[in-house]
Amino acid sequence: xxxxxxxxxxxxxxxxxxxxxxxxxxxxxxxxxxxxxxxxxxxxxxxxxxxxxxxxxxxxxxxxxxxxxxxxxxxxxxxxxxxxxxxxxxxxxxxxxxxxxxxxxxxxxxxxxxxxxxxxxxxxxxxxxxxxxxxxxxxxxxxxxxxxxxxxxxxxxxxxxxxxxxxxxxxxxxxxxxxxxxxxxxxxxxxxxxxxxxxxxxxxxxxxxxxxxxxxxxxxxxxxxxxxxxxxxxxxxxxxxxxxxxxxxxxxxxx
Amino acid sequence: xxxxxxxxxxxxxxxxxxxxxxxxxxxxxxxxxxxxxxxxxxxxxxxxxxxxxxxxxxxxxxxxxxxxxxxxxxxxxxxxxxxxxxxxxxxxxxxxxxxxxxxxxxxxxxxxxxxxxxxxxxxxxxxxxxxxxxxxxxxxxxxxxxxxxxxxxxxxxxxxxxxxxxxxxxxxxxxxxxxxxxxxxxxxxxxxxxxxxxxxxxxxxxxxxxxxxxxxxxxxxxxxxxxxxxxxxxxxxxxxxxxxxxxxxxxxxxxxxxxxxxxxxxxxxxxxxxxxxxxxxxxxxxxxxxxxxxxxxxxxxxxxxxxxxxxxxxxxxxxxxxxxxxxxxxxxxxxxxxxxxxxxxxxxxxxxxxxxxxxxxxxxxxxxxxxxxxxxxxxxxxxxxxxxxxxxxxxxxxxxxxxxxxxxxxxxxxxx
Numbered sequence: 192x193x194x195x196x197x198x199x200x201x202x203x204x205x206x207x208x209x210x211x212x213x214x215x216x217x218x219x220x221x222x223x224x225x226x227x228x229x230x231x232x233x234x235x236x237x238x239x240x241x242x243x244x245x246x247x248x249x250x251x252x253x254x255x256x257x258x259x260x261x262x263x264x265x266x267x268x269x270x271x272x273x274x275x276x277x278x279x280x281x282x283x284x285x286x287x288x289x290x291x292x293x294x295x296x297x298x299x300x301x302x303x304x305x306x307x308x309x310x311x312x313x314x315x316x317x318x319x320x321x322x323x324x325x326x327x328x329x330x331x332x333x334x335x336x337x338x339x340x341x342x343x344x345x346x347x348x349x350x351x352x353x354x355x356x357x358x359x360x361x362x363x364x365x366x367x368x369x370x371x372x373x374x375x376x377x378x379x380x381x382x383x384x385x386x387x388x389x390x391x392x393x394x395x396x397x398x399x400x401x402x403x404x405x406x407x408x409x410x411x412x413x414x415x416x417x418x419x420x421x422x423x424x425x426x427x428x429x430x431x432x433x434x435x436x437x438x439x440x441x442x443x444x445x446x
Numbered sequence: 447x448x449x450x451x452x453x454x455x456x457x458x459x460x461x462x463x464x465x466x467x468x469x470x471x472x473x474x475x476x477x478x479x480x481x482x483x484x485x486x487x488x489x490x491x492x493x494x495x496x497x498x499x500x501x502x503x504x505x506x507x508x509x510x511x512x513x514x515x516x517x518x519x520x521x522x523x524x525x526x527x528x529x530x531x532x533x534x535x536x537x538x539x540x541x542x543x544x545x546x547x548x549x550x551x552x553x554x555x556x557x558x559x560x561x562x563x564x565x566x567x568x569x570x571x572x573x574x575x576x577x578x579x580x581x582x583x584x585x586x587x588x589x590x591x592x593x594x595x596x597x598x599x600x601x602x603x604x605x606x607x608x609x610x611x612x613x614x615x616x617x618x619x620x621x622x623x624x625x626x627x628x629x630x631x632x633x634x635x636x637x638x639x640x641x642x643x644x645x646x647x648x649x650x651x652x653x654x655x656x657x658x659x660x661x662x663x664x665x666x667x668x669x670x671x672x673x674x675x676x677x678x679x680x681x682x683x684x685x686x687x688x689x690x691x692x693x694x695x696x697x698x699x700x701x702x703x704x705x706x707x708x709x710x711x712x713x714x715x716x717x718x719x720x721x722x723x724x725x726x727x728x729x730x731x732x733x734x735x736x737x738x739x740x741x742x743x744x745x746x747x748x749x750x751x752x753x754x755x756x757x758x759x760x761x762x763x764x765x766x767x768x769x770x771x772x773x774x775x776x777x778x779x780x781x782x783x784x785x786x787x788x789x790x791x792x793x794x795x796x797x798x799x800x801x802x803x804x805x806x807x808x809x810x811x812x813x814x815x816x817x818x819x820x821x822x823x824x825x826x827x828x829x830x831x832x833x834x835x836x837x838x839x840x841x842x843x844x845x846x847x848x849x850x851x852x853x854x855x856x857x858x859x860x861x862x
Binding site: 407422 | 458460488499541544
């Protein structure tokens with residue numbers, strides 16, 4: 192009977208699972224993160240694997256040896272998509288990579304196993320890059336900057352470096368309300384805080400500059416060239432909730 | 447007048463400037479300061495017209511002493527006038543930046559007393575932002591034609607990018623529409639920056655301060671005067687090759703002023719032509735096309751129905767179809783419908799396998815246009831030679847089929 196391997200939804204957990212699968216020669220039917228709510232396949236036997244930093248580090252090293260650090264980062268990005276079944280895609284790539292049939296296998300982004308991962312990784316990175324501009328801080332009490340985001344993919348950790356450098360001397364919090372955790376930065380130190388169900392109230396904290404920003408946003412558009420379709424393509428409606436300049440705007444134009 | 451009112455007037459006055467990019471410069475946050483510059487550039491929002499907003503784009507003042515026909519701020523227009531104080535503008539920039547609304551400041555101005563006076567004010571604001579407030583974000587400063595070399599030089603030290611707008615693509619039309627301006631006065635600051643940048647590049651040391659790290663850009667209005675696309679592209683190509691400009695922006699003319707020298711007020715902005723010009727511009731910047739390949743004396747204007755790459759390909763049937771397995775990267779880039787990313791994927795993927803159509807589909811290469819121009823093992827016999835007159839109708843946008851009107855008077859074309 193094949194196994195449904197369960198792990199704690201982190202990338203380290205996934206890599207540990209891969210390690211154990213190799214060590215114990217497991218017959219894997221699916222790899223299932225704990226957050227998954229989809230019904231279990233009744234023909235699979237659940238099998239839990241605990242996360243181990245050391246095992247994850249060994250798999251990391253192996254990936255770098257067989258391919259490159261770049262490929263490791265790409266796998267990580269694809270993993271952050273949280274798409275159902277992404278673990279098996281990565282696993283089948285790793286199986287082929289570790290089998291060592293083709294020494295250049297890791298360099299081919301267009302191979303059958305790599306291509307879906309490559310595309311997924313690209314779209315995660317695209318969202319992470321776009322999100323850098325879409326975080327809106329509100330100034331809270333004691334001058335703390337507070338922002339709430341709801342990205343489609345789990346990109347918060349990919350943004351840490353950018354904001355720690357840019358706002359090095361500020362105290363700020365970026366909270367992912369969809370996943371219930373945030374990044375808190377104070378005095379040059381950044382840490383992950385888990386606050387399930389927390390309300391930042393970032394959209395209710397208003398001051399003069401929020402109003403001025405709205406005013407600026409309204410007057411910068413050229414009326415003769417209005418283009419709602421283009422606007423929605425560039426700035427999808429799912430982000431509007433957390434943007435003060437668009438939050439109150441009606442969803443107009445084409446659906 | 448309060449800041450809100452000023453911001454409304456002065457950002458509305460600046461909106462016809464197209465440039466809003468924040469790319470090309472990479473700077474670490476200054477110690478104890480705020481902000482850095484990201485070399486890829488970051489868009490922070492998109493305005494209702496679909497244009498990206500990444501900088502706080504405002505004029506310092508719209509009280510202009512010039513009288514250019516195409517400009518909303520010209521002396522003879524009756525519009526509310528406003529001027530920011532440096533303090534207001536600096537506070538706005540920093541507070542917007544802290545809230546991550548913007549990537550930096552885009553500061554332009556109408557000519558207030560004389561060019562030097564205006565430029566001095568612009569430079570002063572940039573200097574204060576950089577030195578007093580230790581601001582590390584992006585600054586785009588307009589260079590005012592006619593300003594002295596000393597001020598331009600100082601602007602280059604504080605700003606990431608500078609721009610002088612050429613506005614009208616030929617000297618004769620420019621002097622006709624803007625009596626106070628001519629090509630020479632626009633080229634002077636551009637050349638000055640280009641030369642200083644070369645000097646700075648030559649002396650590479652850790653201690654050399656950066657001079658306009660994101661280079662220069664310019665903008666021209668399309669459709670306000672009678673220049674052909676060929677003239678426009680040859681001008682842009684000169685800017686890219688000689689002045690080493692990073693970007694040339696094209697702005698379809700939006701009629702603002704009633705003036706007998708300009709198209710009538712009811713003219714719709716020529717957005718399709720503007721779009722085609724940008725496509726041609728991209729071909730020059732990223733696809734290694736020369737301007738005289740895209741257009742020539744015989745074809746002085748871009749085809750509004752087809753993009754310039756297809757138009758070029760249909761004029762050169764002898765080069766197609768291109769064998770994707772063996773052709774150079776440069777040639778693959780020239781296949782209509784294939785962009786830089788697809789071309790790179792093809793070139794790196796074909797080393798490992800013989801590429802067939804299904805591989806291309808999986809890679810996400812868009813075959814809608816490319817399929818007529820590529821050669822692969824599964825190419826049907828009918829497509830092994832390119833017949834432009836046969837392919838062209840297939841590439842044209844299909845007319846939308848709507849429901850027929852029962853009471854329309856137009857006779858139905860029935861099949862014989």
